Structure formats: C-alpha cells, structure tokens
Amino acid sequence: MLKLRLKRSxxxxxxxxxLVVMENSSRRDGRPVEQVGYYNPITKQSHFDIAKIQKWLDCGVKPTETVANLLTKAKILQS
Structure with a gap:
C-alpha cells in the first residue's frame, strides 16, 4: 500500500x-515513487506541490498522521 510520508535528509x-510517496513496507530512507514537497522543522519552511499531492490523494494514497497534520496546516487537506 502506498503512503504519503516524510523521508529524512x-x-x-x-x-x-x-514529502514523498512510498510503499509502506519500505525503509524510511528508501527509494520513493515520487517526491511531492519538503519540510524543514527548524526554520518552519515548507513547500508542497499541491497538484501532485491532490493527484495521489485521489488515487487512494493515505498520508501518515504527521503528514496529515502538515497538510491541514497548509490548508491542502480538510480535517
């Protein structure tokens, strides 16, 4: 199953x-299917490709809890 999750760098x-789309069974720093944004927790800077995220969410990709919180704050995902 594909998940929308964070990959540390x-x-x-x-x-x-x-912010990447990955298989949920792969390791955290494994190869992603697609990169759709980034987030820096120190500077609170983020950039999300809204069109790609919406495309993956429409295909049934589930975000992790942390990613769902980030997308809600960015007003991409409605809770």
Whole structure:
C-alpha cells in the first residue's frame, strides 16, 4: 500500500524532510515513487506541490498522521 510520508535528509541535529510517496513496507530512507514537497522543522519552511499531492490523494494514497497534520496546516487537506 502506498503512503504519503516524510523521508529524512540533512545533517546530524539539522533535520529536513522530503514529502514523498512510498510503499509502506519500505525503509524510511528508501527509494520513493515520487517526491511531492519538503519540510524543514527548524526554520518552519515548507513547500508542497499541491497538484501532485491532490493527484495521489485521489488515487487512494493515505498520508501518515504527521503528514496529515502538515497538510491541514497548509490548508491542502480538510480535517
């Protein structure tokens, strides 16, 4: 099953995350199907490709709880 989830990148103690579509059984830093945005928790900077996210959500991809919270704050996902 495909999930919309975060993939960690960045240096030690300076995390940044990519928002990706991945198989739920693959490891956290594995190969994604598609990258649809990024999020930096230190600077609170984020960028989401709304068209790609909507396309995947319409195909039945489920976001993780953290990703759902981020998308709700960005007003992409209605709760």
């Amino acid at each position: 960045g240096r030690k103690r300076q995390p940044s995350y990519r």
